[in-house]
Amino acid sequence: MSDTPPTWRRTVRRRLLAVAVIFGLWAVAVxxxxxxxxxxxHEYYVQRAERQQQxxxxxxxxxxxxxxRDGRVLATSAxxxxxxxxxTEIDDPVATTDALCRVLEGCRESKAWRDALLERLSRRRPFxxxxxxxxxxxxxxxxxxxxxxxxxxxxxxxxxxxxxxxAPVLGYxxxxxxxxxxxxxxxxxxxxxxxxxxxxxxxxxxxxxxxxDRPPTRGASLELTIxxxxxxxxxxxxxxxxxxxxxxGGVAIVMDPWNGEILAMAxxxxxxxxxxxxxxxxxxxxxxxxxxxxxxxxxxxITASAAFEExxxxxxTPIDCSPGYILIxxxxxxxxxxxxxxxxxxxxxxxxxxxxxxxxxxxxxxxxLRYVRRFxxxxxxxxxxxxxxxxxxxxxLNDSALASVSMGYQISVTxxxxxxxxxxxxxxxxxxxxxxxRAVIRDGVRTPIEPKVIRRTISPRTxxxxxxxxxxxxxxxxxxxxxxxxxxxAGKTGTSEKIENGVYxxxxxxxxxxxxxxxxxxxxxVLVVIDTPRAMGxxxxxxxxxxxxxxxxxxxxxxxxxRNLNPEPPVLGGQDVHRVTHCITSCDVLGVSVTSPPGTIxxxxxxxxxxxxxxxxxxxxxRP
Amino acid sequence: MDAFEYQIKKDIRNNPIVREVDQARMxxxxxxxxxxCLFAALAIYSAWQHFELIHYGYRLEELQQARAAEExxxxxxxxxxxxLRRPQRIxxxxxxxxxxxxxxxxxxxVLERVTPSDPPAHSVVASR
Numbered sequence: 001m002s003d004t005p006p007t008w009r010r011t012v013r014r015r016l017l018a019v020a021v022i023f024g025l026w027a028v029a030v031x032x033x034x035x036x037x038x039x040x041x042h043e044y045y046v047q048r049a050e051r052q053q054q055x056x057x058x059x060x061x062x063x064x065x066x067x068x069r070d071g072r073v074l075a076t077s078a079x080x081x082x083x084x085x086x087x088t089e090i091d092d093p094v095a096t097t098d099a100l101c102r103v104l105e106g107c108r109e110s111k112a113w114r115d116a117l118l119e120r121l122s123r124r125r126p127f128x129x130x131x132x133x134x135x136x137x138x139x140x141x142x143x144x145x146x147x148x149x150x151x152x153x154x155x156x157x158x159x160x161x162x163x164x165x166x167a168p169v170l171g172y173x174x175x176x177x178x179x180x181x182x183x184x185x186x187x188x189x190x191x192x193x194x195x196x197x198x199x200x201x202x203x204x205x206x207x208x209x210x211x212x213d214r215p216p217t218r219g220a221s222l223e224l225t226i227x228x229x230x231x232x233x234x235x236x237x238x239x240x241x242x243x244x245x246x247x248x249g250g251v252a253i254v255m256d257p258w259n260g261e262i263l264a265m266a267x268x269x270x271x272x273x274x275x276x277x278x279x280x281x282x283x284x285x286x287x288x289x290x291x292x293x294x295x296x297x298x299x300x301x302i303t304a305s306a307a308f309e310e311x312x313x314x315x316x317t318p319i320d321c322s323p324g325y326i327l328i329x330x331x332x333x334x335x336x337x338x339x340x341x342x343x344x345x346x347x348x349x350x351x352x353x354x355x356x357x358x359x360x361x362x363x364x365x366x367x368x369l370r371y372v373r374r375f376x377x378x379x380x381x382x383x384x385x386x387x388x389x390x391x392x393x394x395x396x397l398n399d400s401a402l403a404s405v406s407m408g409y410q411i412s413v414t415x416x417x418x419x420x421x422x423x424x425x426x427x428x429x430x431x432x433x434x435x436x437x438r439a440v441i442r443d444g445v446r447t448p449i450e451p452k453v454i455r456r457t458i459s460p461r462t463x464x465x466x467x468x469x470x471x472x473x474x475x476x477x478x479x480x481x482x483x484x485x486x487x488x489x490a491g492k493t494g495t496s497e498k499i500e501n502g503v504y505x506x507x508x509x510x511x512x513x514x515x516x517x518x519x520x521x522x523x524x525x526v527l528v529v530i531d532t533p534r535a536m537g538x539x540x541x542x543x544x545x546x547x548x549x550x551x552x553x554x555x556x557x558x559x560x561x562x563r564n565l566n567p568e569p570p571v572l573g574g575q576d577v578h579r580v581t582h583c584i585t586s587c588d589v590l591g592v593s594v595t596s597p598p599g600t601i602x603x604x605x606x607x608x609x610x611x612x613x614x615x616x617x618x619x620x621x622x623r624p
Numbered sequence: 625m626d627a628f629e630y631q632i633k634k635d636i637r638n639n640p641i642v643r644e645v646d647q648a649r650m651x652x653x654x655x656x657x658x659x660x661c662l663f664a665a666l667a668i669y670s671a672w673q674h675f676e677l678i679h680y681g682y683r684l685e686e687l688q689q690a691r692a693a694e695e696x697x698x699x700x701x702x703x704x705x706x707x708l709r710r711p712q713r714i715x716x717x718x719x720x721x722x723x724x725x726x727x728x729x730x731x732x733x734v735l736e737r738v739t740p741s742d743p744p745a746h747s748v749v750a751s752r
Contacts, residue, residue, distance in 0.1 A: 073706045078699040136700070154696075161706035201681075209681035211688075232711035485729055523737075553729065562734040 055200045055208075060156050061193030063177060064219035066170060066184075068228040069263075069438060073161060075170055075184070075273075077177075080157035081139035083130040085121055089149035093121040096147055103141035104131055132175055133157045158184075160273045166231050168286035169265050169385065169436060172273040181276075181284060183222065183436065185386045190440060193219030220442035225261035225435060230254060233554040234264040238528070241547035242268050245511075245533035251287045251415045252547070254555055255525045257423035257516060259451035260432030263524065263555070289388040292412035293510045293529065296496030297351045297478075297540070299408030301422060301514075304348055304356075304469060306363045306371035309462045313359055315345035315469050321354040328403045333357060345469045349477030351493060353407045360406025365397035368405060374457050375421040376431050377413050381454070384436040389414050408494060418514055419527040421457070425467065426490070426516035426525050428460040466490075471519050479513060481545040484552055486563030490522075491515020491548070493540035498532065508532050513544035517552050518564040524555050 037045060066075035083100075090096050097118040101107035107114050120128040131138070133155055142150065158173035171182020179188035196216030200208045238252040254264040267287040271279035285291070307313040324338035335354050339346075347355030360368060372378065378393030392412035394401055404410035416434055424431040433452040440447050458466070470490035473479050478493045491513055498508040512529040516522040528544040528551065537543055555561075707713075718724040 072709070073702070076699070076703060076706070078703050079696045159703050161703055162710050162712070165710070165712070200685075207682065208685045209678050211685065229711055232715070236715075554726075557727065557732055557734075560734045560737050562737055 053201055053203075055202060057198045057200060059196035059198050059213070059216045060177065061195050061216040062156060062218045063158065063173070063193065064191040064221040064441075066191070066222045066224065067441075068224050068226050068231075070227065071223075072228045074166060074224070074226075074228065075158060075160050077156050077158055079154045080133040081136070082132045082153050082155045083134060083139070083142055084151050084153060085128045085130050086149045086151065087121050087123055087125050087128055090121055091148070093118060096149070097121055099145050099147060100130060100142065100150070103145065104134070104138055106131075158273075162228065163272045163274060164270045165228065165235065166226060166265070167270050167273045168267040168284065168288075169226070170273060171386075172276040172284070182286065182386065183224075183384065186384055187222055187437070191219040191222065193217045218443075220440050222437050223439040223441060223446065225256075225263060225438045226265070227263050227558070230555055230558055231264040231266065233558065234551050235266040235268075235270075237547055237550045237554065238266045238268055240550075241528070241530060241543070244536060245530055245543045246535040247530045247543075248532040249287060250531055250547075251291070251527070251529040252551060253288055253415055253419045253527045254551065255419050255423050255434060255527075257426035257432075257522050257525045260420070260423070260434050261438065261451070262434055262436050265436070286385060286387065287531075288415045289382065289385045290414075292389050292391050292414055293512075293531075294409050294411065294496040294499070295413050295418055295512065296408040296494035296510065297353075297356075298418060298422075298492045298494030298512055298514050299411065299413075300348055300351065300356045300406070301425065301466065301470065301492050302371060302375055302377075303360050303363065303368070303406045304344070305375075305425065305458050305462060305466055306368055307344070307359050308465050309371070309458045310363060310367060312362045313344050315343060315465060317344045318342070319344055319347055319352075319355045319358050321347065321352045321358075324354070326354045326357055326403075328357070328400050331400060331403075333403065333407070345472050346477075348469050348492065349472040349475075351473075351478045356407045357403040360402050361399075363406075365399075365402045368402060369393070369395075369397060371457075372405070372411065374431075374455065375417075375424065376454065376457075377411065377417055377421065381417060381420055382434045382436070385416075388416070391417055408496060415527055415529050418512075419525055422492075422514045422516065422527070423525040424457045425463050425470070426519075426522040428463045429456050429458045431455055431457050467519050470515065474515065478539070478541040479515070479545045479548075481541060482513060482515060482548045482552075484517065484549055484556070486565050486567075487517050487552075487556065487561075488519040488565055489515050489517045489552070490519035491545075493545060495539040495541075507538075509538045511538060511540040511543040513540045513548045515548060515552075517556065518561065520564060523559055523561045524552070526551055526555070 063077040065073055065077075068074055083104075085096075087093070097114060100117065101114050107117060117130065120130075130142075130150065134142075139152065143152065156177055158177070160167070160170065160172075167182075169182050171184035171186075172180055173184050174180045177192065179185040179191065184191065194217040197214045199212045201210040202208050234252050234254055238250050241247075242250040249268045250266075251268075252264070252266045253262060255262050265286075265288050267285070269283045271283040276284060304313075308315075318341050320341050321335060321339040322341060325332050325334045327333075333353050335352050337350075339350055339352050339355075342350065342352060342355055344355065344359060346352075347359065363371075372393055378391055380388045380390050382388060391414055394405075394410065397405060401410050420431060420434045431454045433454055435449065435451070437449055439449060467490045470492055471488055473493065474482050474489045474491050479489075479491050482489055482491055492515065494510070494512040494514070496510050496512075497504040497506060498510060499505070500508070510529060510531060511533050512527065514525070514527040516525040526548055528547045530543045530547070533543045
């Protein structure tokens with residue numbers, strides 16, 4: 001028997017060897033490929049996988065709200081749909097453009113809009129905006145078309161639910177969520193917040209199954225000093241006054257003289273910040289801080305304050321205004337009438353230019369300038385409102401300039417400066433920083449902004465004298481149209497010619513009135529400026545004072561300020577005793593909760609409690 | 625003639641012989657079986673967890689999208705509410721539809737002014 005293996009064994013062994021070699025080579029190839037993919041090209045494939053499996057999305061921060069002093073929303077943000085196109089997926093750009101233009105506002109009416117859209121869709125690009133931040137109706141209409149290559153995304157958009165209300169103060173926000181005017185601009189960094197980021201993990205079908213978020217930080221909300229209801233009333237009355245006078249525009253400011261809070265600030269013409277692009281910059285301007293004007297006779301309050309504070313004049317000091325004019329060099333300044341000899345109180349009451357100039361001369365240029373600056377003129381007062389002008393105050397005053405400044409010419413002020421200055425008279429001599437923002441609310445924590453006194457302007461004694469003198473203006477002077485029954489009012493009218501191209505225009509005026517009410521314990525200071533009145537008259541007493549009265553009536557009622565002249569008797573008679581007494585303890589009167597003890601109203605013993613007058617039905621009491 | 629060969633099968637009776645069970649080996653076998661079962665259970669549990677995680681990932685994503693949609697609706701409704709509360713609109717309805725007029729000077733008498741106190745500094749307010 002031979003030792004050599006059988007033939008079949010050798011054959012099997014060769015074949016097994018061949019198979020083993022093949023398997024070995026295959027394994028080596030696989031291993032080599034794996035090393036190539038996982039070691040050599042590791043970074044590349046990791047990045048590629050991340051691109052396919054992960055999407056990084058920017059989470060835009062929600063802009064904070066702007067609220068009025070009672071928490072009413074004046075500006076807020078909400079999602080809006082943006083329509084975009086993928087032009088490379090659109091086969092027929094003309095048909096797509098036509099279909100879109102049938103439902104998109106703006107495109108329907110404008111051929112230029114349509115041509116621009118067609119051009120965007122015709123370019124072979126991967127992305128093009130069709131229209132950003134459309135209305136829900138437009139988005140629904142476009143979605144219903146189900147067009148190839150048209151997509152939708154969400155963007156945050158700013159909305160102003162009250163439309164024109166307070167628009168010049170609030171400002172507006174651009175398409176990229178950046179504040180472009182008003183408080184939106186000043187407080188942009190506070191309101192805007194910080195964008196977040198989200199990494200979304202998707203599967204092969206691009207369905208998200210996991211995510212890692214860095215959430216956005218919501219912007220802070222602003223609580224304003226503005227009362228939206230008062231603001232509406234002020235805008236309504238100012239608009240009525242501007243229309244009645246056929247004027248170019250107007251400004252009205254209501255200020256709390258005790259802390260500098262602006263309760264209402266109206267500027268006409270105005271605009272709708274939801275569609276700010278449709279309005280010219282002229283409409284978007286906040287005239288209360290961005291426009292300067294020569295205040296005219298309202299500035300005589302500053303001249304008088306300086307004279308009283310320096311002890312140069314008293315209200316009884318006689319001033320001879322008899323010629324009805326005064327010559328300063330070759331320049332002649334006239335009064336409206338020949339007043340003769342007037343007390344200084346009457347100089348203000350009758351708004352005599354001659355008397356004011358003579359008082360100004362007694363004060364002197366240097367002292368006058370000191371008081372002008374002390375009252376805040378020539379400098380910006382409020383940090384809240386962008387574009388505030390400092391006004392124009394001359395560094396030195398010669399005789400002619402002193403005469404002009406004494407009666408409110410050759411000096412330019414903003415309406416805000418004027419109301420702040422008169423508020424300092426109203427509160428006894430403290431000049432407060434006028435402010436519109438009352439508190440900042442971040443993450444539910446309200447941080448108030450405290451009132452800030454800039455400086456003392458005059459002593460309380462001078463302020464009291466000024467109050468009495470300004471009361472005379474309303475009682476017997478040029479501002480009788482500002483009188484309100486039951487309230488004492490201190491104020492001053494002003495009428496100044498406008499300057500155009502460096503020349504005073506005789507027939508264009510700024511008519512104004514500034515005052516505070518009730519004068520002995522002021523609740524508000526109100527300024528009204530009417531720009532270029534053409535009907536009714538041209539003076540502040542005729543044009544602005546009635547607007548002041550109407551605004552003040554609403555403000556006093558809204559703030560529940562009791563009358564200080566001939567007040568309601570403290571003891572009531574008949575059925576009213578029971579009704580009012582009961583209401584004082586359990587109801588609210590005129591919408592204001594009253595918690596005073598009944599004894600402050602009546603000393604009579606209370607009998608069976610009467611029912612409160614029910615406030616049923618929407619129809620309120622009409623005029624008697 | 626070849627010799628007749630035969631073999632008589634010897635009848636061996638081994639019925640009484642009992643194979644001895646190796647207890648140690650049996651214990652080892654059962655121990656191994658238990659370990660294998662444990663590993664298998666762990667593997668199944670791990671796989672189940674993995675798939676549950678993915679499932680809940682999808683579910684979470686759906687819910688987050690639903691929440692975002694609800695929040696968006698909420699914001700729009702709040703916006704609508706604020707638009708409906710506009711003072712201009714309310715006044716227009718009061719005047720034109722209800723025939724109301726502003727109160728005259730004698731229609732409202734204020735007996736005493738009660739001013740609301742300011743909220744305290746750094747107060748916490750309800751988020752909207």
